[in-house]
Amino acid sequence: MASVPDGVRSTSPAALGERLERALGQPVREWVEPDTGLSAAARYSVTLGDRSRVFVKAATDEQTERWLRTEYLALQHVPERFVPGVLAWLDEPGCFPVLVVEDLRRAHWPxxxxxxxxxxxxxxxxxxxxxxxxxxxxxxxxxxxxxxxxxxxxxxxxxxxxxxxxxxxxxxxxxxxxxxxxxxxxxxxxxxxxxxxxxxxxxxxxxxxxxxxxxxxxxxxxxxxxxxxxxxxxxxxxxxxxxxxxxxxxxxxxxxxxxxxxxxxxxxxxxxxxxxxxxxxxxxxxxxxxxxxxxxxxxxxxxxxxxxxx
Structure with missing residues:
Protein backbone atom coordinates (compact mmCIF):
# COMPACT_ATOMS: atom_id res chain seq x y z
CA MET A 1 0.00 0.00 0.00
CA ALA A 2 1.07 3.58 -0.57
CA SER A 3 2.24 5.43 2.52
CA VAL A 4 0.19 8.16 4.17
CA PRO A 5 2.00 11.52 3.89
CA ASP A 6 2.37 13.71 6.96
CA GLY A 7 -0.56 16.09 7.29
CA VAL A 8 -3.00 13.84 5.44
CA ARG A 9 -5.75 13.07 7.93
CA SER A 10 -7.93 10.71 5.92
CA THR A 11 -9.53 7.77 7.73
CA SER A 12 -10.58 5.78 4.66
CA PRO A 13 -9.46 2.13 4.55
CA ALA A 14 -6.84 3.00 1.95
CA ALA A 15 -5.29 5.65 4.19
CA LEU A 16 -5.51 3.52 7.34
CA GLY A 17 -4.19 0.32 5.80
CA GLU A 18 -0.46 0.90 6.08
CA ARG A 19 -0.75 2.38 9.56
CA LEU A 20 -2.55 -0.74 10.75
CA GLU A 21 -0.17 -3.15 9.02
CA ARG A 22 2.82 -1.38 10.52
CA ALA A 23 1.30 -1.41 14.02
CA LEU A 24 -0.03 -4.99 13.94
CA GLY A 25 2.63 -6.64 11.79
CA GLN A 26 0.09 -8.28 9.48
CA PRO A 27 -1.50 -7.49 6.14
CA VAL A 28 -5.08 -6.25 6.07
CA ARG A 29 -7.43 -8.48 4.07
CA GLU A 30 -10.95 -7.08 4.53
CA TRP A 31 -12.77 -4.01 5.84
CA VAL A 32 -16.40 -4.14 7.04
CA GLU A 33 -18.34 -1.16 8.37
CA PRO A 34 -20.41 -2.51 11.29
CA ASP A 35 -24.00 -1.67 12.12
CA THR A 36 -23.09 0.46 15.11
CA GLY A 37 -22.14 3.94 16.22
CA LEU A 38 -23.81 7.33 15.91
CA SER A 39 -20.84 9.72 15.97
CA ALA A 40 -18.75 10.85 13.00
CA ALA A 41 -15.85 8.58 13.96
CA ALA A 42 -14.91 5.94 11.35
CA ARG A 43 -15.45 2.34 12.44
CA TYR A 44 -14.35 -0.89 10.79
CA SER A 45 -14.22 -4.55 11.59
CA VAL A 46 -10.93 -5.55 9.97
CA THR A 47 -9.81 -9.04 8.97
CA LEU A 48 -6.05 -9.56 9.16
CA GLY A 49 -3.71 -11.87 7.31
CA ASP A 50 -4.06 -14.69 9.86
CA ARG A 51 -7.88 -14.43 9.56
CA SER A 52 -8.22 -12.88 13.00
CA ARG A 53 -10.30 -9.72 13.31
CA VAL A 54 -9.86 -6.41 15.10
CA PHE A 55 -12.16 -3.45 15.60
CA VAL A 56 -10.82 -0.10 14.41
CA LYS A 57 -12.16 3.28 15.50
CA ALA A 58 -10.61 6.37 13.94
CA ALA A 59 -11.18 10.04 14.70
CA THR A 60 -12.31 12.12 11.73
CA ASP A 61 -12.31 15.66 13.14
CA GLU A 62 -11.26 17.58 16.24
CA GLN A 63 -14.37 16.61 18.22
CA THR A 64 -14.08 12.88 17.55
CA GLU A 65 -10.36 13.17 18.30
CA ARG A 66 -11.16 14.50 21.79
CA TRP A 67 -13.69 11.74 22.30
CA LEU A 68 -11.29 9.04 21.12
CA ARG A 69 -8.53 10.25 23.43
CA THR A 70 -10.99 10.11 26.34
CA GLU A 71 -12.00 6.60 25.32
CA TYR A 72 -8.38 5.43 25.12
CA LEU A 73 -7.68 6.89 28.57
CA ALA A 74 -10.72 5.07 29.96
CA LEU A 75 -9.75 1.74 28.41
CA GLN A 76 -6.32 2.01 30.03
CA HIS A 77 -7.87 2.28 33.49
CA VAL A 78 -11.17 0.38 33.45
CA PRO A 79 -10.86 -3.22 34.71
CA GLU A 80 -10.47 -5.54 31.72
CA ARG A 81 -13.63 -7.52 32.32
CA PHE A 82 -15.78 -4.46 31.56
CA VAL A 83 -14.18 -3.40 28.26
CA PRO A 84 -12.75 -4.66 24.97
CA GLY A 85 -9.02 -5.28 25.09
CA VAL A 86 -6.79 -2.62 23.55
CA LEU A 87 -4.50 -3.97 20.81
CA ALA A 88 -2.95 -0.77 19.46
CA TRP A 89 -3.08 3.02 19.71
CA LEU A 90 -1.97 4.84 16.55
CA ASP A 91 -1.09 8.46 17.23
CA GLU A 92 1.40 9.67 14.62
CA PRO A 93 1.98 13.39 14.00
CA GLY A 94 -0.22 14.81 11.26
CA CYS A 95 -2.83 12.03 11.45
CA PHE A 96 -5.97 11.61 13.47
CA PRO A 97 -5.53 8.98 16.21
CA VAL A 98 -6.81 5.43 15.72
CA LEU A 99 -7.85 2.97 18.41
CA VAL A 100 -7.62 -0.78 17.72
CA VAL A 101 -9.40 -3.16 20.09
CA GLU A 102 -10.55 -6.76 20.12
CA ASP A 103 -13.36 -7.47 17.67
CA LEU A 104 -16.56 -8.48 19.47
CA ARG A 105 -18.63 -9.22 16.38
CA ARG A 106 -19.38 -12.74 17.61
CA ALA A 107 -20.70 -11.49 20.95
CA HIS A 108 -24.44 -10.96 21.43
CA TRP A 109 -25.38 -7.33 20.78
CA PRO A 110 -28.90 -6.77 22.11
Missing part, protein backbone atom coordinates in the same frame (compact mmCIF):
# COMPACT_ATOMS: atom_id res chain seq x y z
CA UNK A 111 -29.45 -3.62 20.03
CA UNK A 112 -28.84 -2.82 16.38
CA UNK A 113 -30.52 -0.90 13.59
CA UNK A 114 -32.81 -3.93 13.21
CA UNK A 115 -34.23 -3.63 16.74
CA UNK A 116 -33.61 -4.86 20.28
CA UNK A 117 -33.12 -8.50 21.30
CA UNK A 118 -32.55 -9.02 25.02
CA UNK A 119 -32.34 -12.73 25.82
CA UNK A 120 -33.61 -14.26 29.04
CA UNK A 121 -31.34 -13.22 31.91
CA UNK A 122 -29.39 -10.62 29.90
CA UNK A 123 -30.86 -7.55 31.60
CA UNK A 124 -30.23 -8.97 35.08
CA UNK A 125 -26.61 -9.61 34.13
CA UNK A 126 -26.25 -6.09 32.79
CA UNK A 127 -27.67 -4.57 35.98
CA UNK A 128 -25.29 -6.64 38.10
CA UNK A 129 -22.33 -5.53 35.98
CA UNK A 130 -23.39 -1.87 36.14
CA UNK A 131 -23.47 -2.23 39.92
CA UNK A 132 -19.95 -3.69 39.86
CA UNK A 133 -18.75 -0.86 37.61
CA UNK A 134 -20.15 1.74 40.00
CA UNK A 135 -17.56 0.67 42.59
CA UNK A 136 -14.61 1.59 40.34
CA UNK A 137 -12.89 4.87 41.15
CA UNK A 138 -12.19 7.24 38.29
CA UNK A 139 -8.54 7.67 37.34
CA UNK A 140 -6.77 11.03 37.73
CA UNK A 141 -7.46 13.42 34.90
CA UNK A 142 -11.07 12.51 34.31
CA UNK A 143 -13.34 15.56 34.21
CA UNK A 144 -16.39 15.73 36.50
CA UNK A 145 -19.72 14.67 35.03
CA UNK A 146 -21.63 17.61 33.65
CA UNK A 147 -24.81 18.47 35.52
CA UNK A 148 -27.26 20.39 33.39
CA UNK A 149 -29.34 23.41 34.35
CA UNK A 150 -32.70 23.13 36.10
CA UNK A 151 -35.63 23.00 33.69
CA UNK A 152 -38.64 22.23 35.88
CA UNK A 153 -39.13 25.84 37.07
CA UNK A 154 -39.90 26.88 33.48
CA UNK A 155 -42.18 23.89 32.87
CA UNK A 156 -44.37 24.53 35.93
CA UNK A 157 -44.54 28.32 35.62
CA UNK A 158 -47.37 29.81 33.58
CA UNK A 159 -46.10 30.49 30.07
CA UNK A 160 -45.16 28.91 26.74
CA UNK A 161 -42.81 26.29 28.26
CA UNK A 162 -45.55 24.97 30.53
CA UNK A 163 -48.00 24.92 27.63
CA UNK A 164 -45.50 23.07 25.43
CA UNK A 165 -44.84 20.48 28.14
CA UNK A 166 -48.56 19.89 28.65
CA UNK A 167 -48.96 19.50 24.89
CA UNK A 168 -46.88 16.31 25.16
CA UNK A 169 -50.01 14.80 26.72
CA UNK A 170 -48.25 13.08 29.62
CA UNK A 171 -50.23 14.75 32.41
CA UNK A 172 -53.06 17.20 32.96
CA UNK A 173 -52.61 20.83 34.01
CA UNK A 174 -54.14 19.99 37.40
CA UNK A 175 -51.69 17.13 37.98
CA UNK A 176 -48.73 19.31 37.03
CA UNK A 177 -49.89 22.10 39.34
CA UNK A 178 -50.17 19.70 42.28
CA UNK A 179 -46.76 18.10 41.51
CA UNK A 180 -44.89 21.30 40.64
CA UNK A 181 -43.22 22.05 43.97
CA UNK A 182 -41.98 18.48 44.49
CA UNK A 183 -40.67 18.13 40.93
CA UNK A 184 -38.74 21.41 41.17
CA UNK A 185 -37.34 20.41 44.55
CA UNK A 186 -36.37 16.92 43.36
CA UNK A 187 -34.51 18.25 40.33
CA UNK A 188 -32.66 20.78 42.48
CA UNK A 189 -31.66 18.07 44.96
CA UNK A 190 -29.67 16.05 42.41
CA UNK A 191 -25.93 16.00 43.12
CA UNK A 192 -23.97 14.18 40.41
CA UNK A 193 -20.57 14.73 42.02
CA UNK A 194 -18.39 11.87 43.17
CA UNK A 195 -15.17 9.96 42.56
CA UNK A 196 -16.57 6.98 40.64
CA UNK A 197 -15.87 6.08 37.04
CA UNK A 198 -18.85 7.07 34.89
CA UNK A 199 -19.30 5.63 31.40
CA UNK A 200 -21.64 8.47 30.52
CA UNK A 201 -23.55 6.88 27.64
CA UNK A 202 -24.75 3.47 28.78
CA UNK A 203 -27.52 2.22 26.54
CA UNK A 204 -28.27 -1.07 24.85
CA UNK A 205 -26.29 -0.37 21.67
CA UNK A 206 -23.15 0.23 23.76
CA UNK A 207 -23.47 -3.13 25.52
CA UNK A 208 -22.68 -6.66 24.41
CA UNK A 209 -22.60 -10.04 26.13
CA UNK A 210 -19.43 -11.94 25.30
CA UNK A 211 -19.71 -15.47 26.72
CA UNK A 212 -19.75 -14.93 30.51
CA UNK A 213 -18.94 -11.23 30.61
CA UNK A 214 -20.90 -8.06 29.93
CA UNK A 215 -18.80 -5.58 27.93
CA UNK A 216 -19.38 -1.84 27.68
CA UNK A 217 -18.10 -0.03 24.58
CA UNK A 218 -17.81 3.60 23.44
CA UNK A 219 -16.22 5.31 26.44
CA UNK A 220 -15.84 8.62 24.62
CA UNK A 221 -17.79 10.59 27.25
CA UNK A 222 -16.32 8.88 30.32
CA UNK A 223 -16.03 11.09 33.38
CA UNK A 224 -15.88 11.21 37.17
CA UNK A 225 -19.14 11.35 39.08
CA UNK A 226 -21.78 9.75 41.25
CA UNK A 227 -21.96 5.98 41.65
CA UNK A 228 -25.61 5.96 40.54
CA UNK A 229 -25.07 7.98 37.35
CA UNK A 230 -24.87 5.16 34.80
CA UNK A 231 -27.60 3.08 36.42
CA UNK A 232 -30.01 6.01 36.63
CA UNK A 233 -29.51 6.96 33.00
CA UNK A 234 -29.81 3.37 31.78
CA UNK A 235 -32.96 2.33 33.68
CA UNK A 236 -35.58 4.23 31.62
CA UNK A 237 -34.24 2.85 28.33
CA UNK A 238 -34.05 -0.67 29.75
CA UNK A 239 -37.67 -0.41 30.86
CA UNK A 240 -38.62 0.73 27.36
CA UNK A 241 -36.96 -2.46 26.07
CA UNK A 242 -38.63 -4.84 28.52
CA UNK A 243 -36.58 -4.32 31.67
CA UNK A 244 -37.74 -3.55 35.20
CA UNK A 245 -39.64 -0.46 36.31
CA UNK A 246 -36.97 2.09 37.33
CA UNK A 247 -38.61 2.67 40.73
CA UNK A 248 -38.25 -1.02 41.56
CA UNK A 249 -34.47 -0.79 41.08
CA UNK A 250 -33.81 2.75 42.34
CA UNK A 251 -36.72 3.80 44.60
CA UNK A 252 -34.73 6.75 45.99
CA UNK A 253 -33.95 8.10 42.52
CA UNK A 254 -36.24 11.13 42.63
CA UNK A 255 -33.47 13.55 41.57
CA UNK A 256 -32.37 11.39 38.64
CA UNK A 257 -35.95 10.84 37.49
CA UNK A 258 -37.00 14.49 37.74
CA UNK A 259 -33.84 15.79 36.07
CA UNK A 260 -33.94 13.14 33.34
CA UNK A 261 -37.56 13.90 32.53
CA UNK A 262 -37.01 17.66 32.36
CA UNK A 263 -33.78 17.55 30.33
CA UNK A 264 -35.30 15.23 27.71
CA UNK A 265 -38.42 17.38 27.53
CA UNK A 266 -36.22 20.40 26.92
CA UNK A 267 -34.52 18.59 24.03
CA UNK A 268 -37.78 17.49 22.44
CA UNK A 269 -39.26 20.97 22.65
CA UNK A 270 -36.14 22.81 21.49
CA UNK A 271 -34.57 20.52 18.88
CA UNK A 272 -37.03 20.81 16.03
CA UNK A 273 -34.75 18.90 13.69
CA UNK A 274 -35.00 15.64 15.69
CA UNK A 275 -36.08 12.74 13.45
CA UNK A 276 -39.72 11.85 14.25
CA UNK A 277 -38.79 8.34 15.39
CA UNK A 278 -36.22 9.71 17.85
CA UNK A 279 -38.59 12.38 19.16
CA UNK A 280 -41.14 9.61 19.80
CA UNK A 281 -38.58 7.55 21.71
CA UNK A 282 -37.68 10.60 23.80
CA UNK A 283 -41.33 11.30 24.65
CA UNK A 284 -41.76 7.69 25.76
CA UNK A 285 -38.68 8.05 27.97
CA UNK A 286 -40.02 11.32 29.39
CA UNK A 287 -43.22 9.49 30.32
CA UNK A 288 -41.23 6.72 32.04
CA UNK A 289 -39.12 9.26 33.94
CA UNK A 290 -42.20 11.25 34.98
CA UNK A 291 -43.88 8.12 36.34
CA UNK A 292 -40.65 7.16 38.14
CA UNK A 293 -40.39 10.62 39.70
CA UNK A 294 -44.02 10.47 40.80
CA UNK A 295 -43.48 7.11 42.51
CA UNK A 296 -40.36 8.37 44.29
CA UNK A 297 -42.16 11.50 45.48
CA UNK A 298 -45.36 9.78 46.60
CA UNK A 299 -47.39 11.53 43.93
CA UNK A 300 -50.37 10.05 42.09
CA UNK A 301 -49.55 8.42 38.79
CA UNK A 302 -49.40 11.00 35.96
CA UNK A 303 -52.88 11.17 34.41
CA UNK A 304 -51.84 11.51 30.78
CA UNK A 305 -51.09 9.00 28.05
CA UNK A 306 -49.12 5.91 29.08
CA UNK A 307 -45.69 5.50 27.45
CA UNK A 308 -46.74 2.22 25.84
CA UNK A 309 -49.48 4.04 23.93
CA UNK A 310 -47.15 6.70 22.51
Missing amino acids: ASHQGVDWRAGDIDRVLTTVSDLSRVQAPPGFVPSRQGPAHWPAFVREGPDRDAFLDLGLCSAAWLTDAAHLLVKAEASLDDSGDRLVHGDLRSDNICIDAERVVFVDWSTASRGHAEHDLAHLLPTLHLEGGPVPFDVLPAGRGWAAAGCASLARRVLDERALPPWLARVFVRLIAIDLSWAASCLGLPRPDGIDWQAI
Whole structure:
Protein backbone atom coordinates (compact mmCIF):
# COMPACT_ATOMS: atom_id res chain seq x y z
CA MET A 1 0.00 0.00 0.00
CA ALA A 2 1.07 3.58 -0.57
CA SER A 3 2.24 5.43 2.52
CA VAL A 4 0.19 8.16 4.17
CA PRO A 5 2.00 11.52 3.89
CA ASP A 6 2.37 13.71 6.96
CA GLY A 7 -0.56 16.09 7.29
CA VAL A 8 -3.00 13.84 5.44
CA ARG A 9 -5.75 13.07 7.93
CA SER A 10 -7.93 10.71 5.92
CA THR A 11 -9.53 7.77 7.73
CA SER A 12 -10.58 5.78 4.66
CA PRO A 13 -9.46 2.13 4.55
CA ALA A 14 -6.84 3.00 1.95
CA ALA A 15 -5.29 5.65 4.19
CA LEU A 16 -5.51 3.52 7.34
CA GLY A 17 -4.19 0.32 5.80
CA GLU A 18 -0.46 0.90 6.08
CA ARG A 19 -0.75 2.38 9.56
CA LEU A 20 -2.55 -0.74 10.75
CA GLU A 21 -0.17 -3.15 9.02
CA ARG A 22 2.82 -1.38 10.52
CA ALA A 23 1.30 -1.41 14.02
CA LEU A 24 -0.03 -4.99 13.94
CA GLY A 25 2.63 -6.64 11.79
CA GLN A 26 0.09 -8.28 9.48
CA PRO A 27 -1.50 -7.49 6.14
CA VAL A 28 -5.08 -6.25 6.07
CA ARG A 29 -7.43 -8.48 4.07
CA GLU A 30 -10.95 -7.08 4.53
CA TRP A 31 -12.77 -4.01 5.84
CA VAL A 32 -16.40 -4.14 7.04
CA GLU A 33 -18.34 -1.16 8.37
CA PRO A 34 -20.41 -2.51 11.29
CA ASP A 35 -24.00 -1.67 12.12
CA THR A 36 -23.09 0.46 15.11
CA GLY A 37 -22.14 3.94 16.22
CA LEU A 38 -23.81 7.33 15.91
CA SER A 39 -20.84 9.72 15.97
CA ALA A 40 -18.75 10.85 13.00
CA ALA A 41 -15.85 8.58 13.96
CA ALA A 42 -14.91 5.94 11.35
CA ARG A 43 -15.45 2.34 12.44
CA TYR A 44 -14.35 -0.89 10.79
CA SER A 45 -14.22 -4.55 11.59
CA VAL A 46 -10.93 -5.55 9.97
CA THR A 47 -9.81 -9.04 8.97
CA LEU A 48 -6.05 -9.56 9.16
CA GLY A 49 -3.71 -11.87 7.31
CA ASP A 50 -4.06 -14.69 9.86
CA ARG A 51 -7.88 -14.43 9.56
CA SER A 52 -8.22 -12.88 13.00
CA ARG A 53 -10.30 -9.72 13.31
CA VAL A 54 -9.86 -6.41 15.10
CA PHE A 55 -12.16 -3.45 15.60
CA VAL A 56 -10.82 -0.10 14.41
CA LYS A 57 -12.16 3.28 15.50
CA ALA A 58 -10.61 6.37 13.94
CA ALA A 59 -11.18 10.04 14.70
CA THR A 60 -12.31 12.12 11.73
CA ASP A 61 -12.31 15.66 13.14
CA GLU A 62 -11.26 17.58 16.24
CA GLN A 63 -14.37 16.61 18.22
CA THR A 64 -14.08 12.88 17.55
CA GLU A 65 -10.36 13.17 18.30
CA ARG A 66 -11.16 14.50 21.79
CA TRP A 67 -13.69 11.74 22.30
CA LEU A 68 -11.29 9.04 21.12
CA ARG A 69 -8.53 10.25 23.43
CA THR A 70 -10.99 10.11 26.34
CA GLU A 71 -12.00 6.60 25.32
CA TYR A 72 -8.38 5.43 25.12
CA LEU A 73 -7.68 6.89 28.57
CA ALA A 74 -10.72 5.07 29.96
CA LEU A 75 -9.75 1.74 28.41
CA GLN A 76 -6.32 2.01 30.03
CA HIS A 77 -7.87 2.28 33.49
CA VAL A 78 -11.17 0.38 33.45
CA PRO A 79 -10.86 -3.22 34.71
CA GLU A 80 -10.47 -5.54 31.72
CA ARG A 81 -13.63 -7.52 32.32
CA PHE A 82 -15.78 -4.46 31.56
CA VAL A 83 -14.18 -3.40 28.26
CA PRO A 84 -12.75 -4.66 24.97
CA GLY A 85 -9.02 -5.28 25.09
CA VAL A 86 -6.79 -2.62 23.55
CA LEU A 87 -4.50 -3.97 20.81
CA ALA A 88 -2.95 -0.77 19.46
CA TRP A 89 -3.08 3.02 19.71
CA LEU A 90 -1.97 4.84 16.55
CA ASP A 91 -1.09 8.46 17.23
CA GLU A 92 1.40 9.67 14.62
CA PRO A 93 1.98 13.39 14.00
CA GLY A 94 -0.22 14.81 11.26
CA CYS A 95 -2.83 12.03 11.45
CA PHE A 96 -5.97 11.61 13.47
CA PRO A 97 -5.53 8.98 16.21
CA VAL A 98 -6.81 5.43 15.72
CA LEU A 99 -7.85 2.97 18.41
CA VAL A 100 -7.62 -0.78 17.72
CA VAL A 101 -9.40 -3.16 20.09
CA GLU A 102 -10.55 -6.76 20.12
CA ASP A 103 -13.36 -7.47 17.67
CA LEU A 104 -16.56 -8.48 19.47
CA ARG A 105 -18.63 -9.22 16.38
CA ARG A 106 -19.38 -12.74 17.61
CA ALA A 107 -20.70 -11.49 20.95
CA HIS A 108 -24.44 -10.96 21.43
CA TRP A 109 -25.38 -7.33 20.78
CA PRO A 110 -28.90 -6.77 22.11
CA ALA A 111 -29.45 -3.62 20.03
CA SER A 112 -28.84 -2.82 16.38
CA HIS A 113 -30.52 -0.90 13.59
CA GLN A 114 -32.81 -3.93 13.21
CA GLY A 115 -34.23 -3.63 16.74
CA VAL A 116 -33.61 -4.86 20.28
CA ASP A 117 -33.12 -8.50 21.30
CA TRP A 118 -32.55 -9.02 25.02
CA ARG A 119 -32.34 -12.73 25.82
CA ALA A 120 -33.61 -14.26 29.04
CA GLY A 121 -31.34 -13.22 31.91
CA ASP A 122 -29.39 -10.62 29.90
CA ILE A 123 -30.86 -7.55 31.60
CA ASP A 124 -30.23 -8.97 35.08
CA ARG A 125 -26.61 -9.61 34.13
CA VAL A 126 -26.25 -6.09 32.79
CA LEU A 127 -27.67 -4.57 35.98
CA THR A 128 -25.29 -6.64 38.10
CA THR A 129 -22.33 -5.53 35.98
CA VAL A 130 -23.39 -1.87 36.14
CA SER A 131 -23.47 -2.23 39.92
CA ASP A 132 -19.95 -3.69 39.86
CA LEU A 133 -18.75 -0.86 37.61
CA SER A 134 -20.15 1.74 40.00
CA ARG A 135 -17.56 0.67 42.59
CA VAL A 136 -14.61 1.59 40.34
CA GLN A 137 -12.89 4.87 41.15
CA ALA A 138 -12.19 7.24 38.29
CA PRO A 139 -8.54 7.67 37.34
CA PRO A 140 -6.77 11.03 37.73
CA GLY A 141 -7.46 13.42 34.90
CA PHE A 142 -11.07 12.51 34.31
CA VAL A 143 -13.34 15.56 34.21
CA PRO A 144 -16.39 15.73 36.50
CA SER A 145 -19.72 14.67 35.03
CA ARG A 146 -21.63 17.61 33.65
CA GLN A 147 -24.81 18.47 35.52
CA GLY A 148 -27.26 20.39 33.39
CA PRO A 149 -29.34 23.41 34.35
CA ALA A 150 -32.70 23.13 36.10
CA HIS A 151 -35.63 23.00 33.69
CA TRP A 152 -38.64 22.23 35.88
CA PRO A 153 -39.13 25.84 37.07
CA ALA A 154 -39.90 26.88 33.48
CA PHE A 155 -42.18 23.89 32.87
CA VAL A 156 -44.37 24.53 35.93
CA ARG A 157 -44.54 28.32 35.62
CA GLU A 158 -47.37 29.81 33.58
CA GLY A 159 -46.10 30.49 30.07
CA PRO A 160 -45.16 28.91 26.74
CA ASP A 161 -42.81 26.29 28.26
CA ARG A 162 -45.55 24.97 30.53
CA ASP A 163 -48.00 24.92 27.63
CA ALA A 164 -45.50 23.07 25.43
CA PHE A 165 -44.84 20.48 28.14
CA LEU A 166 -48.56 19.89 28.65
CA ASP A 167 -48.96 19.50 24.89
CA LEU A 168 -46.88 16.31 25.16
CA GLY A 169 -50.01 14.80 26.72
CA LEU A 170 -48.25 13.08 29.62
CA CYS A 171 -50.23 14.75 32.41
CA SER A 172 -53.06 17.20 32.96
CA ALA A 173 -52.61 20.83 34.01
CA ALA A 174 -54.14 19.99 37.40
CA TRP A 175 -51.69 17.13 37.98
CA LEU A 176 -48.73 19.31 37.03
CA THR A 177 -49.89 22.10 39.34
CA ASP A 178 -50.17 19.70 42.28
CA ALA A 179 -46.76 18.10 41.51
CA ALA A 180 -44.89 21.30 40.64
CA HIS A 181 -43.22 22.05 43.97
CA LEU A 182 -41.98 18.48 44.49
CA LEU A 183 -40.67 18.13 40.93
CA VAL A 184 -38.74 21.41 41.17
CA LYS A 185 -37.34 20.41 44.55
CA ALA A 186 -36.37 16.92 43.36
CA GLU A 187 -34.51 18.25 40.33
CA ALA A 188 -32.66 20.78 42.48
CA SER A 189 -31.66 18.07 44.96
CA LEU A 190 -29.67 16.05 42.41
CA ASP A 191 -25.93 16.00 43.12
CA ASP A 192 -23.97 14.18 40.41
CA SER A 193 -20.57 14.73 42.02
CA GLY A 194 -18.39 11.87 43.17
CA ASP A 195 -15.17 9.96 42.56
CA ARG A 196 -16.57 6.98 40.64
CA LEU A 197 -15.87 6.08 37.04
CA VAL A 198 -18.85 7.07 34.89
CA HIS A 199 -19.30 5.63 31.40
CA GLY A 200 -21.64 8.47 30.52
CA ASP A 201 -23.55 6.88 27.64
CA LEU A 202 -24.75 3.47 28.78
CA ARG A 203 -27.52 2.22 26.54
CA SER A 204 -28.27 -1.07 24.85
CA ASP A 205 -26.29 -0.37 21.67
CA ASN A 206 -23.15 0.23 23.76
CA ILE A 207 -23.47 -3.13 25.52
CA CYS A 208 -22.68 -6.66 24.41
CA ILE A 209 -22.60 -10.04 26.13
CA ASP A 210 -19.43 -11.94 25.30
CA ALA A 211 -19.71 -15.47 26.72
CA GLU A 212 -19.75 -14.93 30.51
CA ARG A 213 -18.94 -11.23 30.61
CA VAL A 214 -20.90 -8.06 29.93
CA VAL A 215 -18.80 -5.58 27.93
CA PHE A 216 -19.38 -1.84 27.68
CA VAL A 217 -18.10 -0.03 24.58
CA ASP A 218 -17.81 3.60 23.44
CA TRP A 219 -16.22 5.31 26.44
CA SER A 220 -15.84 8.62 24.62
CA THR A 221 -17.79 10.59 27.25
CA ALA A 222 -16.32 8.88 30.32
CA SER A 223 -16.03 11.09 33.38
CA ARG A 224 -15.88 11.21 37.17
CA GLY A 225 -19.14 11.35 39.08
CA HIS A 226 -21.78 9.75 41.25
CA ALA A 227 -21.96 5.98 41.65
CA GLU A 228 -25.61 5.96 40.54
CA HIS A 229 -25.07 7.98 37.35
CA ASP A 230 -24.87 5.16 34.80
CA LEU A 231 -27.60 3.08 36.42
CA ALA A 232 -30.01 6.01 36.63
CA HIS A 233 -29.51 6.96 33.00
CA LEU A 234 -29.81 3.37 31.78
CA LEU A 235 -32.96 2.33 33.68
CA PRO A 236 -35.58 4.23 31.62
CA THR A 237 -34.24 2.85 28.33
CA LEU A 238 -34.05 -0.67 29.75
CA HIS A 239 -37.67 -0.41 30.86
CA LEU A 240 -38.62 0.73 27.36
CA GLU A 241 -36.96 -2.46 26.07
CA GLY A 242 -38.63 -4.84 28.52
CA GLY A 243 -36.58 -4.32 31.67
CA PRO A 244 -37.74 -3.55 35.20
CA VAL A 245 -39.64 -0.46 36.31
CA PRO A 246 -36.97 2.09 37.33
CA PHE A 247 -38.61 2.67 40.73
CA ASP A 248 -38.25 -1.02 41.56
CA VAL A 249 -34.47 -0.79 41.08
CA LEU A 250 -33.81 2.75 42.34
CA PRO A 251 -36.72 3.80 44.60
CA ALA A 252 -34.73 6.75 45.99
CA GLY A 253 -33.95 8.10 42.52
CA ARG A 254 -36.24 11.13 42.63
CA GLY A 255 -33.47 13.55 41.57
CA TRP A 256 -32.37 11.39 38.64
CA ALA A 257 -35.95 10.84 37.49
CA ALA A 258 -37.00 14.49 37.74
CA ALA A 259 -33.84 15.79 36.07
CA GLY A 260 -33.94 13.14 33.34
CA CYS A 261 -37.56 13.90 32.53
CA ALA A 262 -37.01 17.66 32.36
CA SER A 263 -33.78 17.55 30.33
CA LEU A 264 -35.30 15.23 27.71
CA ALA A 265 -38.42 17.38 27.53
CA ARG A 266 -36.22 20.40 26.92
CA ARG A 267 -34.52 18.59 24.03
CA VAL A 268 -37.78 17.49 22.44
CA LEU A 269 -39.26 20.97 22.65
CA ASP A 270 -36.14 22.81 21.49
CA GLU A 271 -34.57 20.52 18.88
CA ARG A 272 -37.03 20.81 16.03
CA ALA A 273 -34.75 18.90 13.69
CA LEU A 274 -35.00 15.64 15.69
CA PRO A 275 -36.08 12.74 13.45
CA PRO A 276 -39.72 11.85 14.25
CA TRP A 277 -38.79 8.34 15.39
CA LEU A 278 -36.22 9.71 17.85
CA ALA A 279 -38.59 12.38 19.16
CA ARG A 280 -41.14 9.61 19.80
CA VAL A 281 -38.58 7.55 21.71
CA PHE A 282 -37.68 10.60 23.80
CA VAL A 283 -41.33 11.30 24.65
CA ARG A 284 -41.76 7.69 25.76
CA LEU A 285 -38.68 8.05 27.97
CA ILE A 286 -40.02 11.32 29.39
CA ALA A 287 -43.22 9.49 30.32
CA ILE A 288 -41.23 6.72 32.04
CA ASP A 289 -39.12 9.26 33.94
CA LEU A 290 -42.20 11.25 34.98
CA SER A 291 -43.88 8.12 36.34
CA TRP A 292 -40.65 7.16 38.14
CA ALA A 293 -40.39 10.62 39.70
CA ALA A 294 -44.02 10.47 40.80
CA SER A 295 -43.48 7.11 42.51
CA CYS A 296 -40.36 8.37 44.29
CA LEU A 297 -42.16 11.50 45.48
CA GLY A 298 -45.36 9.78 46.60
CA LEU A 299 -47.39 11.53 43.93
CA PRO A 300 -50.37 10.05 42.09
CA ARG A 301 -49.55 8.42 38.79
CA PRO A 302 -49.40 11.00 35.96
CA ASP A 303 -52.88 11.17 34.41
CA GLY A 304 -51.84 11.51 30.78
CA ILE A 305 -51.09 9.00 28.05
CA ASP A 306 -49.12 5.91 29.08
CA TRP A 307 -45.69 5.50 27.45
CA GLN A 308 -46.74 2.22 25.84
CA ALA A 309 -49.48 4.04 23.93
CA ILE A 310 -47.15 6.70 22.51
